[in-house]
Amino acid sequence: MERDFYSSLSMLCNQLNVSLPETAQLGFPYNMASALHYLKIVIKATGADWQDIRLVEEDGAVFFARQQRFDTRMTLYYIAVEPLFFMLYDKSRKASAHLLLSVFAYLFQVVRIPYHMQEGNYLNYTYDMLHDWKMQDDEEDIEFVKEYCRMEYIGDAIELKIQSPANLHFFEKRIQHFRAGDEFDRNCLKLAELAFTLFSDYPDGRIYDKFQEGSYDEEEDDVSRQISLVNYISFYGSANGELSNLVIETVNTDLQEFNGIDEPMIYLQIDGREIEGNSFDFETKLFMLLEDLSILLNNYQY
Numbered sequence: 001m002e003r004d005f006y007s008s009l010s011m012l013c014n015q016l017n018v019s020l021p022e023t024a025q026l027g028f029p030y031n032m033a034s035a036l037h038y039l040k041i042v043i044k045a046t047g048a049d050w051q052d053i054r055l056v057e058e059d060g061a062v063f064f065a066r067q068q069r070f071d072t073r074m075t076l077y078y079i080a081v082e083p084l085f086f087m088l089y090d091k092s093r094k095a096s097a098h099l100l101l102s103v104f105a106y107l108f109q110v111v112r113i114p115y116h117m118q119e120g121n122y123l124n125y126t127y128d129m130l131h132d133w134k135m136q137d138d139e140e141d142i143e144f145v146k147e148y149c150r151m152e153y154i155g156d157a158i159e160l161k162i163q164s165p166a167n168l169h170f171f172e173k174r175i176q177h178f179r180a181g182d183e184f185d186r187n188c189l190k191l192a193e194l195a196f197t198l199f200s201d202y203p204d205g206r207i208y209d210k211f212q213e214g215s216y217d218e219e220e221d222d223v224s225r226q227i228s229l230v231n232y233i234s235f236y237g238s239a240n241g242e243l244s245n246l247v248i249e250t251v252n253t254d255l256q257e258f259n260g261i262d263e264p265m266i267y268l269q270i271d272g273r274e275i276e277g278n279s280f281d282f283e284t285k286l287f288m289l290l291e292d293l294s295i296l297l298n299n300y301q302y
Contacts, residue, residue: 002031004062006024006035008062008270009039011064011270011271016043018043019042021034036055052066054066056267065267066267069264070280070287076232076252077287078235079113079235079236079293080235080239081116081158082240084297085154085158087302095179099174099192100293101161101162103293104162105161105164106198106199107290108162110168111207113234114229114230114235116236116237121230122231123247123251126254143242144242172196184296187296191292207286210266211262212265225260231255231258232255239297266279
């Protein structure tokens, strides 16, 4: 451990172009503890974030690794369920709707995308807060009430469908038997194929696998307030209407008060060695799927 530590520390110091006081003479384990103490000081002095560096133990070896974050581009990855509901009752889109139903089931059951109707969910709280606020007004907003009731009804209906194992069981068969009639159908098929490839290649892939929520700042008395996964990735009602506009406005206003954002992260070894599975391949394809799916649903006319 001591040999690995100093070997990796030497490479790290060369990369950062910094030097540390001699600590080896202190004896194990105080020498390593002292080296880590000085390393934190010199990294902070360079203006870099010392929390980007980790000392990792894996397969009997000890080495330093540098944090690499996946850039989510400060985007709200909200997937509207209302368009799918109406697609299921559109004869010309029923086959496409069943493809997307399997995609939704994969994202809900396997990837574990948060659902806005589940109690304790961030968007569920936001919807409830807006409803209570509106109901306190002297003059009741009839259109808002209609939209809210529709959101609840459709949200419950779609949740029942996408939690059914059948929609995963028939996923591949639906893709194989699908015949696209126009550009919209082809886009649905493309999304379904991407989702099924992810499902096949990463059967246990979860949205939160590479998230390390919360960052502690020793200069503060408490945990820094971070934008969490559940704040910007979720199913939700619709992209249209007064209720949707209020939800997005409320979310954007709320998230402006946060100090940072939790994103997928990995740690790359200082010496450049590759670790199996230590990549953003799954996240890259998943976030592409979420973005394209959101655009497709928001552009569906119903």
